[in-house]
Amino acid sequence: MAVSSRESRRVFLKRTALGAAGTLLAPSIVRAAPKSMTMMHESSFVPPYDAFFKNKLASAYEKLTGIKINYDVVSVGSLQTRVTTAAENGSGPDMTHIGFNWAFLFDEKFVDVSDIAAEIGKESGGWYESAAESVVVNGKWKAIPFGAIGQLMNWRTDWFKEAGYDKFPDTWDELLEAGIKLKKAGHPFGFELGHGFGDNHGWIYPLMWSFGAREVEADGKTIVIDSDETARAVDYCRRLYKETMLEDCLGWTDVNNNKAFLSEQISCTNNAESILWSAKKDFPDMAKVIDQSQNPQGPKGRFHMLNPLCHAIFAHTPDHKAAKDFLRWLMKPEQAGAWYDVAVTYYQPFLHAYDTAPMWKVEPRNLPYRDALKTAHLPGWPAPLSRAQSETIAKFVIIDMFAKACAGKSTKEVIADAKGQLKQIYRQA
Amino acid sequence: MTAAAAPALERRRPAFSFGRWLEREGVFSWLMVAPPVAFLVALVGYPFFYGIWISLQNRPVAKAGEFVGLDNFVAAWHDPVFRLVVLNTFVYTIAATLLKMVGGLGLALVMNQDFRFRNLTRALLLLPFIVPTVLSTIAWQWILDPAFSVINWALMYTGIANPGPSWLGNPYLAMFSLIIVNTWRGLPFYAITLLAGLQTISPELYEAATIDGASPWQRFRYVTLPLLKPVIFIVTMFSVIFTFADFQLIYVLTRGGPANATHVFATYAFDIAMGAGQFGQGAAIALSMVPPLALIILAMAIYMRPSKS
Numbered sequence: 001m002a003v004s005s006r007e008s009r010r011v012f013l014k015r016t017a018l019g020a021a022g023t024l025l026a027p028s029i030v031r032a033a034p035k036s037m038t039m040m041h042e043s044s045f046v047p048p049y050d051a052f053f054k055n056k057l058a059s060a061y062e063k064l065t066g067i068k069i070n071y072d073v074v075s076v077g078s079l080q081t082r083v084t085t086a087a088e089n090g091s092g093p094d095m096t097h098i099g100f101n102w103a104f105l106f107d108e109k110f111v112d113v114s115d116i117a118a119e120i121g122k123e124s125g126g127w128y129e130s131a132a133e134s135v136v137v138n139g140k141w142k143a144i145p146f147g148a149i150g151q152l153m154n155w156r157t158d159w160f161k162e163a164g165y166d167k168f169p170d171t172w173d174e175l176l177e178a179g180i181k182l183k184k185a186g187h188p189f190g191f192e193l194g195h196g197f198g199d200n201h202g203w204i205y206p207l208m209w210s211f212g213a214r215e216v217e218a219d220g221k222t223i224v225i226d227s228d229e230t231a232r233a234v235d236y237c238r239r240l241y242k243e244t245m246l247e248d249c250l251g252w253t254d255v256n257n258n259k260a261f262l263s264e265q266i267s268c269t270n271n272a273e274s275i276l277w278s279a280k281k282d283f284p285d286m287a288k289v290i291d292q293s294q295n296p297q298g299p300k301g302r303f304h305m306l307n308p309l310c311h312a313i314f315a316h317t318p319d320h321k322a323a324k325d326f327l328r329w330l331m332k333p334e335q336a337g338a339w340y341d342v343a344v345t346y347y348q349p350f351l352h353a354y355d356t357a358p359m360w361k362v363e364p365r366n367l368p369y370r371d372a373l374k375t376a377h378l379p380g381w382p383a384p385l386s387r388a389q390s391e392t393i394a395k396f397v398i399i400d401m402f403a404k405a406c407a408g409k410s411t412k413e414v415i416a417d418a419k420g421q422l423k424q425i426y427r428q429a
Numbered sequence: 430m431t432a433a434a435a436p437a438l439e440r441r442r443p444a445f446s447f448g449r450w451l452e453r454e455g456v457f458s459w460l461m462v463a464p465p466v467a468f469l470v471a472l473v474g475y476p477f478f479y480g481i482w483i484s485l486q487n488r489p490v491a492k493a494g495e496f497v498g499l500d501n502f503v504a505a506w507h508d509p510v511f512r513l514v515v516l517n518t519f520v521y522t523i524a525a526t527l528l529k530m531v532g533g534l535g536l537a538l539v540m541n542q543d544f545r546f547r548n549l550t551r552a553l554l555l556l557p558f559i560v561p562t563v564l565s566t567i568a569w570q571w572i573l574d575p576a577f578s579v580i581n582w583a584l585m586y587t588g589i590a591n592p593g594p595s596w597l598g599n600p601y602l603a604m605f606s607l608i609i610v611n612t613w614r615g616l617p618f619y620a621i622t623l624l625a626g627l628q629t630i631s632p633e634l635y636e637a638a639t640i641d642g643a644s645p646w647q648r649f650r651y652v653t654l655p656l657l658k659p660v661i662f663i664v665t666m667f668s669v670i671f672t673f674a675d676f677q678l679i680y681v682l683t684r685g686g687p688a689n690a691t692h693v694f695a696t697y698a699f700d701i702a703m704g705a706g707q708f709g710q711g712a713a714i715a716l717s718m719v720p721p722l723a724l725i726i727l728a729m730a731i732y733m734r735p736s737k738s
Contacts, residue, residue, distance in 0.1 A: 081703055087491040105706040109491040194598075195686035250687035251598035259574065387489055387707070394705030395510060396689070403688040407600060417509065424507055 036068035037323060039311070040086070040093040042079040045274050046343040057335060061326065069326065086314060094317040095327070098310050101378060101393075103135040103142040104385035110142040111313040111320050113327065117141040120331045125353030130376050134308035134350075137385065143312035144327050147340065147347025148376065150369035151202025151305045153296075154261060154275045155268040158289040159187045168293035172207065172236060175268075175296045179244025182267050189244040190266035193403045196254035200399050202305045203270035203295065205379050208233045208398065210298030215398060215422060216383040223426060225401075226419045229300075234405045234414060241406035250403055262286070270295070272307075273346050273366055294368045294375075306376035309347055348373055388426045397421045484713040490706030501713035510689050510697070511714065518693040518718070521608060522672045522725075528612040529668055530661070533619025538649075540620065541627045551624070558617040566681040569610050573597050573682070597683055600690035607691055610678055615671070619664055626660030627653070662733040666726055673722050694718040 044050050050073055058069040072093055074082050083102065086092035087109040103110065117135075121127045131145040155168055163182050169175040179189045192199040208214070211233035215225045241249065246266065248256070257269040262278060264286070269275070279287035295304055311330070313323040330336060333353065340349055341359050345366040349357070350373070360367055379398070380389035392398065401418040405411060450456060484501055486494035505511045540551055557565065571577055573596035581593025596606045630653065638648045676695035679685065685692035685700065692700075694714060702711020 084490055084703060084706070105489070106491045193687065195684040246592075246595075246598075248595040248598035250600075251595065251603055251683060253684055253686070256574070259577070263577065387705075391701070391705040391707060391710075394700045394707075396686075400688040403686075407688060420509065424504065 035066060036070060037095065037317070037326065038070040038072050038093040040072045040074060040079070040082060040096040042097055042099075043073045043076055044343070044346075045272075045277070046346050049339070049343045049346070052339055052342040057330065057339065060335075061329060064329075065325075067322065067326070086316075090316040092316075093314065094323050095311055095313050097146075098143055098312045099308060101380075101385045101390050103310065103312065104137050105390060106312070107137050107142060109315050111315055111317070111323070112140045112142065113144055113313065113324060114141040116324050116328045116331075117144055119328065120144065121351070123353075124331070124333060124336075124351040125355070126351070128350045128352070128373050130306050130308070130373055131350035133378060133381075134306060135310050135312075143310035144331060145308055145310045145350040146331075146336075147309050147343075147349055148369075148373055149198075149272050149307045149309060149346070150348055150372050150376070151198060151270055151272055151307060152368055152372055153268060153293045154271045155291055155293065156187070156289055157291050159185070159267045163187075168291065169296055172210065172240075172296045172298050176236070176240055176244065179240065179268070183244050187267035188246050188265075189240070189268045190246050190249050190252075190257050190260045191240075191270055192252040192254065192257050193241065193250045193399065193406055194252040194256075195396055195399070196252065196256075198305075198307060199252075199254050199257055199269070199271055201379050201393075202272075202307070204237075204399055204402055205305050205377075205381075206295045206303035207237060207298070209303040209377070209381070210295070210300055211236065212298075212300035214382060215380065215392065215418075216389075216426070218382040218384075220383040220386055220389075221426065223419065223422045223428065225422055226415055230415055231411050233298075234402060234411045237402045238405045238411075250407060273369060276363075276365065277346070290365075292365050292368055294372050302375055304372040304376040306373075306378045308350070345369060391425045392422065395421065395425070397425070480712045480716055483708050484716050486709045488707075488709040488712075490708060494709065497709070501709045502717065504710065505713055505717060510692065511717075513689050514692045514694060514697045514714075515717075515721075517604065517689075517691060518673060519721075520604065521611070521675070521691075521693055522669060524608045525611040525615065525672050526665060526668050528608065529615045529619045530665060532612065532616050533623055533664075534657075534661075536616065536620035537623035537627055538653075540624050551621075554620055555617045557614050558621075562614065562677045563681060565614065566610065566678050570682060573606050598687060600687050603683055603687060603691050607679055607682060610682070611672060611675065614678070615668055619668065622664045623657065623660060626657050630656050658733060662729065665733075666729060669725055669729070670722065673718060673725075 039053075041050065041053070050071070054071045058071060062068050079097065079099070080102070082092075083096055083098060083106065086096065087106045090109075098106070098110075117127075127145070130148065132141075134145050135141050135143040153168060159182060160166075160168070160178065163178060163185060165178055169178050182188065191203055193204075194200060208230065211229050213225070213227055213229035213233050216222060217224055246260070248260075257266070257271060258275055258278065260266045261269050261271070261275050262283060273292070276287060276290050276292060279290055295302060311327055313320060313327065317323050330339075336349070336351075337354070337357065340347060340354060340357065344362050345359050348369050355370065360370060378385070379393050380386075383389055397418050401414045404414045404417065451460065483494065485496060485498060487497045487500070488494035536554065540547070540554070544550075572579060578593060578596065580596075581590075584590040584593045594602055597603045634652050634656075635648055638652050643651065673693075674695055675693060676699065679691055679693060679696050680699070683691045685696045694717065698711045698715035701707050701714060705711075
């Protein structure tokens with residue numbers, strides 16, 4: 001017994017040692033430059049959109065050039081982690097879908113694509129101004145904007161009609177008035193005030209801007225959150241919450257308002273086109289009484305949040321030109337137009353050539369999303385993208401300022417809190 | 430020694446044999462210990478020290494770092510959200526751990542009795558621990574959703590409350606709900622471990638105590654509890670560490686909202702490091718959890734030290 005166990009132990013050790021040595025000594029394999037490139041993309045809310053790239057676009061490009069394009073789909077919410085990993089390690093996909101302020105965050109790790117951006121703009125009727133706002137860092141285009149995922153008002157026409165409204169209220173004050181009536185009738189509003197990403201920023205920033213408030217001036221340094229305009233916006237928001245909404249909105253993340261709307265709990269929310277999409281698919285009767293409108297205007301105008309989807313090329317990609325050639329080809333009207341069509345305006349083009357594209361006729365209720373692009377800005381506007389701005393977002397400084405007021409804190413207190421946080425973030429404390 | 434005991438063997442001993450060398454106690458034990466040590470150094474030690482290094486830098490994502498000393502820790506200290514995060518983490522950990530300890534002990538005592546379907550019940554008890562956290566948390570998301578919540582449905586149906594409470598929307602209820610979910614998930618770990626501990630206690634001790642006239646409470650207080658103390662200590666230590674560093678459950682349910690009411694170290698560090706791309710600050714926040722955790726464990730070790738007498 002003892003002998004056999006010693007024997008097997010010896011054999012085991014020898015084998016392990018030999019195996020380890022073998023691995024170390026194995027000749028390192030030199031790989032030839034691959035004839036393929038990989039595009040990383042967050043899984044789309046519109047399934048045919050991903051399928052179209054994989055089945056149609058990728059194979060068409062391979063037929064044309066012999067270069068295989070892999071489409072690497074990442075689950076919703078994990079794209080930024082994946083982009084971070086690829087950028088930090090300098091390996092992984094060649095191109096990626098990016099959003100929000102990532103052009104700034106990953107600046108040096110993305111290839112300058114100003115040249116093809118100019119060509120694409122010239123070819124397709126020119127870029128919307130918000131395109132540059134999404135991707136230009138230090139005067140360079142760090143990605144090619146593909147489409148905006150607008151955040152607009154989604155509302156129930158039948159219930160609004162019962163309350164005496166044939167069209168969506170044009171001002172925030174009128175919206176409050178309508179909301180009070182609707183809540184009394186058992187159809188409260190529901191706007192996200194929690195720590196999601198899209199649906200809270202989608203209305204809080206526009207609300208703040210339309211009251212003339214902002215966190216930092218365009219110089220990116222002067223903190224101006226402590227203003228009468230902010231106070232008015234906060235006071236308004238508290239009333240809107242208390243008098244029109246469900247209490248639960250404070251804890252919502254991005255999925256909750258969709259669920260509440262589709263289960264007929266709320267009569268109005270701020271969202272992308274996804275509610276109408278889902279309703280048409282699963283609740284056709286409800287879909288007939290849903291409409292979408294631009295955000296109401298305040299004393300200083302009407303605003304929307306900019307939520308861009310862009311394509312960037314990683315600097316670690318061996319062949320920058322090949323990747324640029326692909327993006328250039330992708331943005332040609334034959335390809336890009338067909339890809340937009342598949343998602344039927346879920347991604348609103350940043351190029352004026354598509355302003356009158358047939359896809360806008362498929363669902364005229366989506367038209368406000370096209371028009372909202374002119375007044376859309378990134379959170380933190382009018383300050384340029386910066387480290388401090390992205391920290392402000394990640395710390396939910398603005399969202400929480402409003403949320404705390406809704407939960408009962410005084411306007412003065414919440415503004416002082418936000419100011420203190422901003423001073424600390426902008427290193428002025 | 431071998432030589433003295435067996436001179437015949439000594440005569441035939443070869444000059445040096447690799448195989449024999451490997452078999453020597455000292456060498457063999459080190460060989461066996463080396464892989465796990467290497468594993469720990471690579472997957473725990475290296476990231477930990479790299480984390481410390483990063484926390485001393487202004488290190489934005491995808492950019493080179495710049496050494497700033499303790500700036501990130503000072504900044505965190507002046508950050509009101511960070512202080513709230515510290516408070517939240519302590520409330521969450523202490524409340525959940527106490528609930529798990531009391532509940533787990535109760536469950537273990539019940540499971541230690543004789544009853545029908547005892548083994549089946551014991552197996553079922555483990556379910557919350559077996560189901561992946563993300564999945565069970567999504568189920569909880571539905572349970573706590575005011576529109577679809579079974580709890581709220583029951584409250585409304587019985588006329589107790591209409592509308593039902595906002596489990597994740599109210600800052601205090603949100604923390605309460607997270608503590609309950611964490612307790613639900615961690616209870617089986619406590620119960621099973623304590624049950625194992627209970628089964629090692631010799632029945633003779635109970636018999637002796639009973640003969641001496643000890644009441645059931647006295648038997649529990651003077652026999653069960655002292656003998657179970659080492660197990661309670663170990664299981665509580667594990668639980669404190671896991672609860673203190675919890676991430677998944679909170680991230681799925683509230684992402685730290687409403688208004689940071691449920692942000693804890695791990696979720697806040699993740700938002701700062703990944704969301705804002707501030708690795709230095711994120712690392713500093715994550716590392717700030719080490720000293721209080723070490724203190725808690727030290728305090729527990731002193732308090733729950735098995736008495737030598």
